[in-house]
Each structure stands twice: as C-alpha cells, then as structure tokens.
Amino acid sequence: MGIRECCSTFLAALPDPSLPLLPSFILGTICSALILLFVYARESRLGMKATIKLALGNLFCFLPTHNDGEACRNPDCARCHRFHELMTQILHRWPQMKQMDLKLDLQRLEMAVMKLSQKANSAAEKQDQKETENAKADSNKKERISPKSQIAEFQKPTLFHMELPANPYWGDLPVYQHEMELLRLNFPVILQEYKSVFAALQNGDHSGWKLNDIERGHWCVFPLLDQGIIHQANSHRCPNTAALLQSLPPAMTDCVFGNASFSCLYPDSLISPHHGPSNIRLRCHLGLEIPKGCWLEVAGRQHQWEAGQCLLFDDSFLHTASYAPTPPGAPQNNPRAVFMLDLWHPDLTALEKEALRHLCSPS
Template sequence: MGVRECCATFLAGLPNPALPFLPALVMGTSFAAFFLFMFYKKYTNLPVKVILIHMLKKIFYLLPTHDHSESETCKNPGCVRCKKYEELKTQIVQKMKEIRANKPEFISQQLEDAVKKIEYESSPFSKCELDDEPKKKKSNLELQKPTLFYMELAANPYWNDFEVYKKELGFLKLNFSIILKDFMSVFNALKNGDNWGWKLNDIDNGHWCIFPFIDQGRMNKSNSQRCPNVSAILEALPSLMKDCVFGNACFSILYPDSHIEPHHGPSNVRLRCHLGLNIPDGCWLEVAGTQYKWKKEETVLFDDSFEHSATFVNQSSSSQATPRAVLLVDFWHPDITSQEKEVLLELLAP
C-alpha cells in the first residue's frame, strides 16, 4: 500500500464533517483512543487488562507534577533532588570547616566521623584504601545503608517497642479525627481535579502522591494554610525535624496496584512516623525484611535508613479502589544530643 492509499484509508475512517458535533466527538475520540491503545500495547507489550487499568487511572485520577522519592535508584539524570544532595555534600564539608574553627567544642566524635566520611568520598583518593577512613558498623545484615549522611547511633528497623516519642505519637493519635478531616478536604479536592499542592513521586509501578507540609526542611505555607489544624498539630511536636534538609511531613497516598521498590533513606539522623488515615486491605510496609501492616488510627515508627519498601496490591473491584493514606512525620533520632542537633542544623540547612 502506497502513501496515498494509506492516507485515503485513514481519512475514510474519520467522522464525516457533516455529522452533528456530539456524534462526531464520540466517533473521533473512540477512533483516537483505539489507535493510542494499539500503540501503547505495541510499545509496552502489557496485557490488555493492565493497559485498560492504566488508561482508566489516567482518565479518572488527575495526578500532580512528577517528583521522585528518596530512593537511591533514581533514573532521572537531571533530577533536582539528586543534584541538591550533591550540593549538600559540599555544603556539609564547608560548614564543618567553619564550625571546627569557631566552636570545636560542639563537635562530637560521631559528627566528626560522619563528616570525615563525606570528605573522604569527595577527595581524589576516594578510590584508594586509606587506613584512617571512617568505618561504618555492620547492623541487621547490612540492611542499614543511608545514602548520604551516617552517624553512629542506635540502629533498629522498627521503634514501636521502645520507649521513644510516646507523647508525640499519642498526641497524633489523640488528634486523629482532626487530621483525617483536613486530609479528606484536600483529597476530595484532588479527586475533583484540584491537584494544587500535590506532588507525584516517581516510582516504576503505580502511583504515589504526597501533599507536603514540610518538604526537605522547608515549610510549605500554602499547604499549611489549606490544612491549618494539621499545621498546628505538627508545630506542637517538640521532636519534629524541621529546618533540616532531611525533615519532611506530608500526607502520603499510595494507589492500588503500586509498589515502592526497596530503597534506603539519605540519613539515619531521623526516625519516620506513619499515622494510618485510610488503610484498605492488601497494603503493607516492609523494613529490613520485616512486614508491617498499617492500621487506621495507629502509628508506626521506623528507621528509613534501613532498606524499606511499600506495597499495595490491586483491589478486585475498581469501584472500591481507594488509596492507602498516611500522615508522614520525621522526628530527630532520639540519641542525638541538643548540642549535636545545633551543629546538624547548620550542616544540613535546607
């Protein structure tokens, strides 16, 4: 078939210009959808059912702008977050020089070792074996591997069984209904097409969105104004990690048929808390090989510098497809002293 015949065949399949608008719109949309479907199937080689699910999600869920998670497996060479972490290493080294000169008494051995490791990795000798290279302790089958900043601190994948931050966790649970009300307000707006303030984290399988109140240490004022009660609750948490590039607080939603691949957080100077807001069946968190199933109105406290992942298997009925939703809050590691925190706030300023 030549070009002319091909074009004639294509044009013959288009709606008649004389048709009324509505039938023409339906026919044209159906025609375009069919060709898009065929191209998508040829490109992805996915089963028809999976393609239809993906297309329906794109139609019925208006998802926000892409951002990627803190996974060390980012495939985007121009990623702003990855570039920022490289800049942060330089900032840490430069700030530490100033602190060594002006207030050396504030520097603990753990902090000194943590920065020396970054200095070593940034030096031209980093590929050589040096005797004085700071060594990292092995723990839990070497599953604790923070990607950027490591201090010698107590290491546990889960912290719920330890007497830490009981008041903060209890305070979050006490205010569950207030937090849930704020969440439903912005989530219902998202379902109705208002994606203002939401970010889409880049994962290979499915969709993972966040509505940040603290994003890498910086307060998101517009989101806080939309959820004033949550903002006030966060401000009342004395151990909340803010003004630090590793600190985050957000609503986090994971859609059905999604999987966040195993990865490590950037540092062990924080502990991460999830408060379950909406927990359908078939979703769980896994840290250092141990699964935890979220529960509504319950908190889980874990160290995300350990290898961790999240999964939400597909639900049987698309009409009942609701995302897993949690309030995510980062706290300072309880072993960090007030003096160390003061230094870290300088080293890790956002």
C-alpha cells in the same frame, strides 16, 4: 489429571532414596527455596525478579543493593539530585564550625563528616563508570570486615551516616511516646483535613500535590514540611495539622532531611526497595485510610498500617511499600493514606541537632 495422578507423578519425580544424603538434601533445599520465593512473590506482588533480588540482598548483606529505586527524577530530591550539592554544603560549613571558640562534644558528628569527605574525595578521583563501580566494591569489602552487627548491614544511608543506635522499627521502644500519643489523639482532625485536600485533588485541583517517581503505579504527597521548609500554602489549607506539626519539638524543621506530608499510594503500586539519605531521623506514619492489600517492609520485616495508629521506623534501612491491584470486577479501592512525619533520632544531643541544623539547612 486428578489429584491422585498429580501426587503420583510428583512422588515419582522425587530423588531416589538410594541417592547419597548430601545431594538429596541440596536438591530438597533448592526446591523448598523456589517454592517459598514463588509464594512470597505472589503474596507481596513484587514480581519474581524483584523478590529474588531482595532475597539475595537479605541473605548476602554485603551485596550492593543500589538499584533504580535508589534515584528519582525530582530535581530537588535531597537523596538523589541534590546529593553533591548537600555534600559540598556540609563539607564547606564544617571547618567554619570548628573555627568557632566553642568546646562542644561533637565527636560523632566529626566522624560522620570525615566519612563524607572520604566519599567525596573518592568520587572526585574516578574518571569513568567502571572505576566508580570498583570503588563501591572496595567500600563494600571494607564494610564486610568492620565490626558491625548483622542488623546494621541492612542500614545504608545514601548520604550522611552517624554512629547512632540502629533499629529498623522503633514502635516497641520507649521513644517519642508522647508525640505518637498526640498524633493518635488528633487523628480525627488530621483525617478530616486530609479528606478535604484529597477531595479537591479528585475534583481536579492538583495545587500543592507532588507526584513521586516509582517503579509501578502512583504515589503522591501533599507536603506541609518539604525538606526542612514549611509549605505555607499547604499549611494554610490544613491549619490544625500544621499547628500540631510545629508544636512537636522533635519535628525536623530547618533541616533538609525533615519532611511531613499526607502520603497516598494507589492500588497496583510498588515503591522499590531503597534506603533513605541519612540515619539522623526516624520516620513516623500515622495511618489515615488503610485499605486491604497494602504493607510496608523494613529490613526484611513486613508491617501493615492501621488507621489511627503510628508506625515508627528508620528509613535508612532497606525498605519498600506495596499496594495490591484491585480484584477484577470489584469497585476501585481508595489510596492508602498516611500522615508521614520525620523526627530527630532520639540519641542525638541538643548540641548535635543544633550543629546539624547549621550543616544541613535547606538554604
């Protein structure tokens, strides 16, 4: 069938112009939406099921967005398996801080701890999975009627949430410009040390690397700061990058939500949409090796990394990352590599950061 015949068949299948306006408008809107979903699924390589779920979540912000990507199999993960341990730690240490004879302005922190306490009490009352799901539905209803901005509806940290200014991307705002400039200036040194440890990995030396659990493909990291703890052996192998990390005051050392690592995402990989554990941090990506076909999406907005450039975002917003498969017959592409670094949220005061180091220490 030629192009003319295809067009004729398509036009013949269109609604009769004599139909009422409203049914014609609805039918046209549905067809347009399906076409857009198909194109987005093909370009992003998320798959139609994941694309529809993401679209519904963005369209109806109140819908629960928790999915398999919200949890991993790492027993030390602060966002998943250590959730209750960290919750207990924070709730246990907060009364001790309040008993100190200090006149500190920690109202925002106290509100966050109260929310966490309510979450803990609610979870303790549930006896089975059905009751737990009902509690989540009630929580979502409360969020819908609270006076939040539309953009904040995409922000759902899984563990600890403070009332802080919320933006998915922070690169266009005047925050941490000095730190990002230092990273850009030291890009050649950081890249050289990344290539050194990655070459060792390719030669069979897996020491220091961690494999993250994702929906499709492979994602591994080489941590220098692992949930607030300096990785001494890895830092010794990357002395210049480690020294730069420790020279940055906003780096989240001594806090369980703080990480810094070389992050490698291989071709044909998908990191499912998920939320970070807390909004007290911003995540910075310094592009190291950025092949074609990989991208990051935060709160429905896509962004592509650039080698030698920094991308600053809030990972407590719904976010996902993808790397397209290598075309058939083409040489295998290298992984997408970035230097990932967590920084304190810029609106936190020095006293709040000191208190958070105590409440959320890695010990």
